[in-house]
Amino acid sequence: MSTPGRGLHGRVLDTLGPAITAGEYPAGSVLRTDELAQRFEVSRSVMREAVRVLESMHLVESRRRVGVTVLPECEWNVYDPQVIRWRLAGSERPRQLRSLTVLRSAVEPVAAGLAARLATPEQCAELTECALGMVANSSGHRLEEYLFHDVAFHRVILTASGNEMFARLGGVVAEVLAGRTHHDVMFEDPDPAAVTLHVQVAEAVRARDAERAERLTREITVGALQELDILAP
Amino acid sequence: MSTPGRGLHGRVLDTLGPAITAGEYPAGSVLRTDELAQRFEVSRSVMREAVRVLESMHLVESRRRVGVTVLPECEWNVYDPQVIRWRLAGSERPRQLRSLTVLRSAVEPVAAGLAARLATPEQCAELTECALGMVANSSGHRLEEYLFHDVAFHRVILTASGNEMFARLGGVVAEVLAGRTHHDVMFEDPDPAAVTLHVQVAEAVRARDAERAERLTREITVGALQELDILAP
DNA sequence: GGGAACAAAAAGTCAGACTTATATGTCACA
DNA sequence: TGTGACATATAAGTCTGACTTTTTGTTCCC
Numbered sequence: 001m002s003t004p005g006r007g008l009h010g011r012v013l014d015t016l017g018p019a020i021t022a023g024e025y026p027a028g029s030v031l032r033t034d035e036l037a038q039r040f041e042v043s044r045s046v047m048r049e050a051v052r053v054l055e056s057m058h059l060v061e062s063r064r065r066v067g068v069t070v071l072p073e074c075e076w077n078v079y080d081p082q083v084i085r086w087r088l089a090g091s092e093r094p095r096q097l098r099s100l101t102v103l104r105s106a107v108e109p110v111a112a113g114l115a116a117r118l119a120t121p122e123q124c125a126e127l128t129e130c131a132l133g134m135v136a137n138s139s140g141h142r143l144e145e146y147l148f149h150d151v152a153f154h155r156v157i158l159t160a161s162g163n164e165m166f167a168r169l170g171g172v173v174a175e176v177l178a179g180r181t182h183h184d185v186m187f188e189d190p191d192p193a194a195v196t197l198h199v200q201v202a203e204a205v206r207a208r209d210a211e212r213a214e215r216l217t218r219e220i221t222v223g224a225l226q227e228l229d230i231l232a233p
Numbered sequence: 234m235s236t237p238g239r240g241l242h243g244r245v246l247d248t249l250g251p252a253i254t255a256g257e258y259p260a261g262s263v264l265r266t267d268e269l270a271q272r273f274e275v276s277r278s279v280m281r282e283a284v285r286v287l288e289s290m291h292l293v294e295s296r297r298r299v300g301v302t303v304l305p306e307c308e309w310n311v312y313d314p315q316v317i318r319w320r321l322a323g324s325e326r327p328r329q330l331r332s333l334t335v336l337r338s339a340v341e342p343v344a345a346g347l348a349a350r351l352a353t354p355e356q357c358a359e360l361t362e363c364a365l366g367m368v369a370n371s372s373g374h375r376l377e378e379y380l381f382h383d384v385a386f387h388r389v390i391l392t393a394s395g396n397e398m399f400a401r402l403g404g405v406v407a408e409v410l411a412g413r414t415h416h417d418v419m420f421e422d423p424d425p426a427a428v429t430l431h432v433q434v435a436e437a438v439r440a441r442d443a444e445r446a447e448r449l450t451r452e453i454t455v456g457a458l459q460e461l462d463i464l465a466p
Numbered sequence: 467g468g469g470a471a472c473a474a475a476a477a478g479t480c481a482g483a484c485t486t487a488t489a490t491g492t493c494a495c496a
Numbered sequence: 497t498g499t500g501a502c503a504t505a506t507a508a509g510t511c512t513g514a515c516t517t518t519t520t521g522t523t524c525c526c
Contacts, residue, residue: 007478009285033508043480045278048509049285052242056286056315064508065488078401079312082289099398102343106399110339117464165332166339168311231350240509266477276511281478297477298519 009049012040016050020059020070021083022090027072031060036068057083081171088175093183098228100176105221107166108157108173113214115160116205123160124206130156131202138195146190147181153198157217160205180227194223242282245273249283253292253303254316255323260305264293269301290316314404321408326416331461333409338454340399341390341406346447348393349438356393357439363389364435371428379423380414386431390450393438413460427456 016036019025037047051068054060057077062068077083078099087096119127133149154177155170197220204213225231249269252258270280284301287293290310295301310316311332320329352360366382387410388403430453437446458464 009478045281045481046479048278049282052282052285053289056289056313062508063488064486065490065506067507074397074400077313078398080289080310099396102347102396103340103398106343107336107339110335114335163332163335164306165311165336167307242509265475278512279510295477296519297517298475300476 008042008046009053012036012042012047012050013053015040016054017059017082018086018090020054021076021086022092023073025070027070029070030066031068031070033062033068059083084172084175088179093179097176097179098230100172101221101224101228102230103169104173104176105218105225107169108154108221109214109218111158111161111163111166112201112205112217113210114162114166115157116208116210116213118162119160119205123156124202126156127153127160127202127205131199134190134195134198138192139189141189143181143189147177150198151177153202157201157205176224191223194220197223241275241279242286245269245275245280245283246286248273249287250292250315251319251323253287254309254319255325256306258303260303262303263299264301264303266295266301292316317405317408321412326412330409330412331463333405334454334457334461335463336402337406337409338451338458340402341387341454342447342451344391344394344396344399345434345438345450346443347395347399348390349441349443349446351395352393352438356389357435359389360386360393360435360438364432367423367428367431371425372422374422376414376422380410383431384410386435390434390438409457424456427453430456 025031033044033047033051036051037044040047051060051062054068055062057080058071058075059077060068060070084096084100087093115123130149130153134146134153137145137149151174154173158166158170158173161167197216201213201216201220204216258264266277266280266284269284270277273280284293284295287301288295290313291304291308292310293301293303311320317329317333320326348356363382363386367379367386370378370382384407387406391403391406392400394400430449434446434449434453437443437449
């Protein structure tokens with residue numbers, strides 16, 4: 001998606017990564033580098049590089065005399081964007097979407113609270129601009145335009161929080177929102193209440209009202225949870 | 234720390250990873266594989282594998298005819314446990330500790346709320362056991378024993394939340410708590426108020442009182458933020 | 467000044483030989 | 497029968513050298 005075909009080892013990963021994250025090789029399965037190299041018709045060196053990458057994601061473990069062992073799911077680096085993409089693309093998509101939405105529901109309200117204290121005037125302006133964009137595209141089946149501004153809105157919040165780890169979740173949130181628009185529930189125009197909430201969050205941040213920004217954002221994420229039938233606080 | 238010296242390429246990473254995350258090579262710096270291989274006295278193949286791992290962490294980008302470019306910090310996979318360890322070990326330690334503590338403050342209360350709904354009886358028992366262990370070691374400079382139970386407590390909460398992404402933060406929280414005990418502020422016995430809060434959280438979870446578990450955990454994390462002089466909600 | 471052809475540089479790929487760790491089976495001995 | 501030492505096979509790990517491919521920057525000509 002982001003970097004397609006960055007070398008032969010990348011091609012191999014494009015097949016092997018999704019296969020492993022989809023559970024095609026159950027935990028404990030043993031693969032052999034030479035065999036994989038043959039299967040993918042690449043040299044051993046290329047295959048070794050691919051295995052190294054999988055190993056750095058804790059998807060597999062390579063040990064002498066035994067081979068490349070697939071690790072149990074609980075070991076995986078589930079925050080690795082690549083792993084997230086692989087899982088979102090496969091049969092684990094619904095579960096991954098739920099995990100991510102719960103994570104959002106924890107992080108975004110806090111991020112909004114911090115943003116209300118730390119956002120620069122430029123970021124405040126961006127935020128209101130995004131909210132207005134959402135309003136402008138909230139009817140008439142302009143789903144793509146709405147999505148664009150929605151993603152931008154949440155990115156600004158996460159960035160303006162001043163926390164690098166929050167900021168790095170921007171991509172994740174983008175994938176979740178895009179997924180919702182393209183694959184799942186949102187067949188018709190977005191919920192007007194949600195749109196209003198976004199506008200109000202932008203206002204709260206501009207007004208430096210951290211407590212209000214946090215509470216309103218929590219309402220947004222509760223909505224996201226409910227859409228997926230996740231028990232909400 | 235976890236897997237020392239898993240091959241030559243691992244040794245290289247043990248030096249190169251910390252160096253990059255410490256900012257020794259500013260973003261945009263260009264390295265050459267051959268030169269690095271010489272410097273570390275390893276073959277090109279080994280060096281290439283190391284570079285592949287760094288690339289999968291988005292610490293560097295390898296391009297033909299130009300070399301291995303160090304990426305700006307905003308690109309790094311800051312959730313990669315390895316990256317976190319490297320940064321905690323280097324000069325960026327204080328900043329990393331702050332980022333992680335803010336993340337904790339967002340995640341743990343929500344996790345506690347979920348745990349209150351989803352924890353198994355066994356997990357409830359574990360939780361009270363941990364809390365009691367904390368109480369028993371909260372005086373008399375038994376810092377190590379206290380830490381042990383503290384880490385276990387938070388691990389159980391995160392696991393019992395039923396969210397894999399929360400669960401994976403157990404290791405992170407462990408590092409933060411250990412860091413606090415070993416390097417930073419905690420020279421004397423832990424704050425009695427904090428100990429009490431842990432006991433109360435365990436009670437709330439056992440009583441299936443999600444709202445109370447969340448609120449009490451939020452108090453704990455607010456304390457953690459204040460210890461680092463981070464503006465608290 | 468702009469575009470096309472060219473040359474150099476560095477990563478990428480491959481093949482093959484060799485080394486090392488280690489899981490497992492074997493055998494002697496208690 | 498169980499146990500410990502030892503041998504062996506196996507698969508990953510390492511190194512080397514030759515070759516390919518892409519990209520960048522230069523040069524040269526119109």
